[in-house]
Amino acid sequence: MASHLSSVSTIEGLLQHSASGKGNRDYWNIDDILAEEESAPTIFLQDAKGLAYLNHLDQINPNSSNAIRASSSAQSMLAKQQQLRNLRTEVLKAETKVELPLWLGIALAQRDIVNLLPPKYMTKQYFNTLNAGSEVVTMRQQSPYIYENVTKICEYMAESDVKDTLVVYLNVFIERFGKLVIDYSNNSNQTEQFSGVQKKLTNLERELFDTHKKQKLMFQAWKNREGPSVEVNTDFIGNENNDGHEARNFKRLRVQ
Secondary structure: OHHHHHHOOHHHHHHHHHHOOOOOOOOOOHHHHHHOOOEEEEEEOOOEEOOHHHHHHHHHOOOOHHHHHHOOOHHHHHHHHHHHHHHOOOEEOOOOEEEEEHHHHHHHHHOOOEEEOOOHHHOHHHHHHHHHHHHHOOHHHOOOOHHHHHHHHHOOOOHHHHHHHHHHHHHHHHHHHHHHHHHHHHOOOOHHHHHHHHOOOOHHHHHHHHHHHHHHHHHHHHHOOOOOOOOOOOOOEEEEOOOOOEEEEEOOOOOO
16 A cells, blocks of 8 residues: 555646546645645534534634734643634634635535635735746746646536636646746756746646656766666577578477
């Protein structure tokens, strides 16, 4: 099982998801699991009993940055935890906007409990930024799995919005593939320049970069005859026939 997990790449996972039906998940792909752990905005379509705390996680979660800035005293932390226990008995009202892990948002959207909302990287403002020059945008800051999550979220959007979104990201992928992945993998000796570019690449783009670079090195090694040589196996190929001319007579294998 472990060998199967390690053999599934980001590229394979994205292709498998695009070829599968709506809502299908690849449970053996680590990248697919990590992608769905990222938060996505949702809006509840009905009241949810005992889930009111979801709308206050930034304030009551002891590990959140907002809670730490509010107060660092132990007494305050205890008060926050008591507030959390109280909220677990209250109702989360319909039309409330809540950030949920993408996998949970998808599961609830399939049951018509919530509506998935487009994240920041699927808004018109961000599209304008990408169209102005996607190669200078650090897309990784928005999500290292931005392409994967776009395809997942598009399954639950209006058809008109899906078309615009996919066209934008298709053009972005083509542009970044040519200018960042191919160009910089061909000139990766410039370490400082490459390290800055690598920070902009998503996980999918990084995998494509590494694949292209390895293929280029393998081609150069073959071109310079640095790889292993191919030798004639005399057990299978005869050098000459009865007329003295070269021939390729394959001998049969006998099973003993």
